[in-house]
Amino acid sequence: MTVPTAIPARHHYVLAFTVALAVGYIGIALFRHTAPIQRLRRLGGDRTAAIVPRLLAILAFLAGALLLFSGATPAIAGRLQWIRWIPLPVVELSHFMDNLAGVMLLILARGVERRLDVAYHLTIGMLVAGVVLSLLRALDIEQALVLSLMLATFIPSRKYFYRRSSLIEERFSASWIAAILLVTLGSIALGLVSYANLHISTETFFHFSRHAQAARFLRASAGVLATLIVFAVLRLMRTARKPVPRPTQADLHDAHAIIANCPQAAAHLAFLGDKSFLFNERRSGFIMYGVHGRSWVSLGDPISAPGEATELIRSFIQLADQNGGWPVFYKVAPTLLYVYLDHGLNVVKLGEEARVSLAEFSLEGPNRRNLRRVWRKIADDGYKFEIVQPENIAPILPELRAVSDEWIRQKQTREKSFSLGAFTDYYVTQYPVAIARKDGRIVAFSNAWISGQHEEVEADLMRYTADAPPGIMRFVLIEMMLWARSEGFRWFNLGMASLSGLSIHRGAPIWNQLAVAIRGYGERFYNFQGIREFKQWFHPEWDPLFLVSPGGAARPVILANIASLISGDLQGVIQK
Secondary structure (H helix, E strand, C coil): CCCCCCCCCHHHHHHHHHHHHHHHHHHHHHHHCHHHHHHHHHHCHHHHHHHHHHHHHHHHHHHHHHHHHHHCCCCCHHHHHHCCCCCHHHHHHHHHHHHHHHHHHHHHHHHHHCCEHHHHHHHHHHHHHHHHHHHHHHCCHHHHHHHHHHHHHHHHHHHHCCECCCHHHCCCCHHHHHHHHHHHHHHHHHHHHHCCCCCCCHHHHCCCCCCCHHHHHHHHHHHHHHHHHHHHHHHHCCCCCCCCCCCCHHHHHHHHHHHCCCCCHHHHHHHHCCCEEEECCCCCCEEEEEEECCEEEEECCCECCHHHHHHHHHHHHHHHHHCCCEEEEEEECHHHHHHHHHCCCEEEEEEEEEEEEHHHCCCCCHHHHHHHHHHHHHHHCCEEEEEECHHHCHHHHHHHHHHHHHHHHHHCCCCCCCCCCCCCHHHHCCCCEEEEEECCEEEEEEEEEECHHHCEEEEEEEEECCCCCCCHHHHHHHHHHHHHHHCCCCEEEEEEEECCCCCCCCCCCHHHHHHHHHHHHHHHCCCHHHHHHHHHCCCCEEEEEEEEECCCCHHHHHHHHHHHHHHCCHHHHHCC
């Protein structure tokens, strides 16, 4: 078999193609990441980690493309004479392995972008192999030089690759799959054009000769396709991600001690049993979080002393990052927004939290007329209020459960989780319970979260029977506020009104406009306005709460993941 002469200067157009592809690809990347580069210039090293892995991924992908396209075209005939001293099996194997290294680099580029440590080491290995194999198979000095320069770029970049994860477990987007297939099939097409006079047969495939370059191309192409098929099968057979560890008894003990001094009552959601804990080194503070999809969701700000919050935020972002996830902070206060922004996250307003100043709360005065009327009517009908301490709840637990089950049936809903309490024997017996009785029978109840430092009390579960009179929960909340005031607490927290307090004006962010639209059109599915009006009865102060997360196209997915954490799954979101 003779070597075609249709392409005498193979290296010229292969290198030209590679350079053009590199310029175009890097140009697009730089255009898309103009803002990060600008921040890099202003802020220094922290921003380097955001762009360097992307650029190295481009180099890895280009290296793979170079090896595949080079392997698909004839070598310079004269150079084959220079390697005549190399045994033929070595030449054959070198050509085959060179192409496999090329397709592996295409796959590894995704891992490089995701900052996987295994991808870094394997990419280094593939580049070294590419340099050696390029020289062995065809004395391809130019290609070996290009790969060496790429290798020199990779070696000092070890610190950017810290994620300990399997490449098999990584998600390959449609664009990544398309790019890999495009380069692979393009290289095969180039080979078929280069060897236009090739008659594909079993005899050709198994023809071994120093000048049988076409046969080597066929065998290498088959190896490349087989490698892609094996990788795809391994991904289909991959095991599920390891579950996020649940807190141990020691974790719960330490969390109890921390929450006892925490001024936020909602910190008690840590004991639902559905969240994991991330403690700081001193175990003096922690973040409670859940994971759904790629979203690693911290519920609220860190539960810690103010000076320890930044360390915990940084640790959580690193934890999510190491696992290939998105760091998300749900329902955070304005206090630490500057810390989240410094870490490159985006902030959007979720709604407003209603808090009643207990020092100013009473049933006197014209502004409290409606509250006074509801309270007096319920009281005059013979309903009695009582606070039951945790140690005395066990005897009434079956009756409380019956009320809860009846409430769930009449609301046609189910227990929630994550950011909302759920009725379990353990959970209900951890806190005081406010109950309303009629003729000795419990008709309504709410458990009460008690914060440290006598800062606030918050009602969680609010449930009542079908025959309870209208206004029964207002009655219970009024009595809880009067009780909390008598105990010396400063605030009563009524919780958040979702999508509340969002302003619409010329300079308002797109999120505000979208959220207002959701609030308007979604009123038939969720009582946004009614919930705010109910809380407004108590004349609270309204404080903003925020969602902190990556922005862009990730945000809708993150919101869906949070909804699934709260409702159990997306079906639960739809079914209330």
